[in-house]
Amino acid sequence: MKNYFFSLVGTAICCCFLTGLTTTTSICDAAEPPAWESLFNGKNLKGWGNPFDWGQIAVSKDKEIVLRGERKYFLVSDRRFKDFELEVELHVPAGGNSGIQFRSHYHHNRLWGYQAEVDTSDRQWAGGLYDEGRRAWLVPLKDNPTAQAAFKNSAWNHYRIRAVGDHIQIWVNGIATVDTHDAVTSEGYIALQHHGEKGLTYRFRNVRVREIEPPPVLNLITFGSCCRQEREQPIWDTIAAQQSQLFLMIGDNIYGDSEDIDILRAKYEMLGSNSGFKKLRATTPLLATWDDHDYGVNDGGVEFPIKKASQQLFNDFFNVPQGAGSRRHQGVYDSHVLGPVGKRVQIILLDTRYHRTPLLKWPKDERKTPGPYAPNSDPAATILGAEQWRWLEQQMLVPAEIRIIASSIQFLPAEHGWEMWENYPRDRNRLLDLISSSGGRSIVISGDRHIAEISKITIGDRQFDIYDITSSSLNVPSGGGNAGEPNRYRTADDNYPHVNFGSIEINWDKKDPKIELKIHDLQGQAVFLNQFRLSNLTAK
Incomplete structure (x- = not known):
């Protein structure tokens, strides 16, 4: 498959940031935008309106929009914008508070949506991202002194806002x-x-916008897990040769296994210096989550003492931008929506470590599975934790045609007794219910097991399928030690025990898109293949 995304390498703005590059590889930005268009003609308020019953608005002789008032209100554009760059110059006196709304909506006397903050107070949060009328602060600037110093009180300030897909920059x-x-x-x-603010005058000038073409369609995604950084890694060349538009690293990206942050850092550096990995990063956008070994402890969870420092190291290695989800909360979970409306793919990266309660082991004389872990039905036992569950429920409401949910541990298999969602059956059932209630259209990808297999469950009452495609390992395969392992959801006779990676290919040409799930060997040949239509994933 030709990779049309390669033409975007080196564009000015990037949706995924790749370590060690002098240019960046983008998976969501479009081609060079057209010329700027003025939204304010300097003479009158043509193209603007006030949906509130209050507020004094004028145009000055200096070609400025002038706002005064005693209650909060907004001057709103007549046009709606999707993907764009916006520039505004504004003057807000000391003691004032304002904002530039974008991707916003309104009714009579009410408005809600994204806001680039204008803040003259001592906290210095001007330039932060606020969600007016909904969730409040998304990106405050309390830990970003460089950003806090950008705004100049009682002076003209220049704002630039860029929104492309789910990527927002200010x-x-x-x-x-x-x-x-x-x-x-x-x-x-x-x-x-x-x-x-009574008696304060806010002025705006040089308001201009340029619309950006929709982001390109995402057709081919590759993914894998479990890479020992000190071993040979020939599989990177094979993955790069697929020319996929996105590679997902879904856990055990290194084998850190240490409470010494310097040891973890050195192991990331070893991976980053591998020539094959560097080549992949230079040509293929990359997103990641972690599992236990890159988290820092085998089979570890909430009890790991340096998890905060480990998360910082993870974010730094993968160049996660300031303000991204993995920088804002405890845990590396995050979400991205890629592609244009009608062909949107949402990538949901779960964190199955940071908040996970300790595993429950079988009593020695009661073990019922090959692995040592028993189901834990305690209502307090959790994989994701309360905060991540709330976040995930919100993400499953985000508009998308297909969702790919990356879980470092297997979701569907329920019989082997090693790490899996079935160790926490309440959480497993909760995610099954959440996928069903949000319309299906979800594929789970997983790793961890040092084998590859494709599992499927059919949700009978709503007549749709959920797949869990497991790809592991990139260079540490089981070699057959798990042969014959029970899995009633497996779509083939047995698992694949050798070096492998996975892929998801989506053919959007038909009204009902065709989807192929594949497990590939070291040479890139498909050893497992499942084909179906998007309608097979859609809850009825």
């Missing part, structure tokens, strides 16, 4: 203040805010 006076991903709203109106 600059104030040329200084980057926000670089994050959020997919709750994909289009909407632009608006200028007066926060209601």
Whole structure:
């Protein structure tokens, strides 16, 4: 398959950041945008309106929009915008509070949506990302002194906002203040805010926008897990040869296994210096989550003492931008929506380590599985933790045609007794119910096991399928030690015990897209293949 995304290497803005590159590889940005278009003609308010019953708005002789008022209100554009760059110059006096809304929506006397903050207070959060009328702060600037210093009180300030797909960026006076991903709203109106400070005048000028073409379609995704950094890694060349548009590293990306952060760092550096891995990063966008060994402890969970430092190291190695989900909360979980409307693929990266309660072992004389771990039905036992569950429930409401849920441990297999979701049956059932209630259309990818297999369950009452495609290992295969392992959901007679990687290929040409799940060997040949239509994944 020809990789049309390769033409985007080196574009100015990037959706996935690849360590060690002088240019960046993008999976969501489009081609060079057209010329700028003015949204304010400097003479009157043509193209703008006030949906509120209050507020004083004028145009000055200096070609400025002038806002005054005693209650919060917004001047709203007549047009809606989806993917765009927006530039605004504004002057807000000391003591004032304002904002630039984008991808926003409104009713009479109410508005909600994304806001680039304008804040003259001592906290210095101007340039942060706020969700007006919904979730409040998304990216505050309390831990970013460079961004906090960008805004100049009682002076003209230049704002630049770029929104492409789920990728949102903000600059104030040329200084980057926000670089994050959020997919709750994909289009909407632009608006200028007066926060209601009596007697204060807010001025805006040189308001201009340029719309950006929709992001390219995502057709081919590759993924894998379990790479020992000190061993040979010939599989990177094979994966690079697939010319996929995205590679997902879904856990055990290194074998760190240490509470010494310097040891973990050295092992990441060893992986980063591998020539095959460097080649893959230079040509293929990459997203990642972790499992136990790169987290830092075998089969570890919430009890790991240096998990916060380990998360920081993970984020730094994978160049996770400031303001992205993995930087904002405890755990490396995150989500990205790629592709245009009608062909959107949501990548949900779960963290099955940071909040996971300790595993429950079988009593020696009661062991019923090949592995040592028993189901834990305690209502307090969890894989994801309460915060990540709330986040995931929100993500499953985000508009997308297909969701790929990356879980470092197997989701469907339930009989082997090693690490798997069945160790926490309440969480497993909760995710099955969540996929069903959000319409299906979800594929789970997993790793960890040093084998490869494709599992499938049919949800009878809503007549749709869920697949769990397991790819492991990139260079540490079981070699056959798990042959004959029970798995009633497996779609083949046995698992594949040798070096492998996985792929998901989506053919969008038909009204009902065709999807292929494959496990590939070291030479790139498919050893397992499942083919179906998107309708097979869709809850009825």
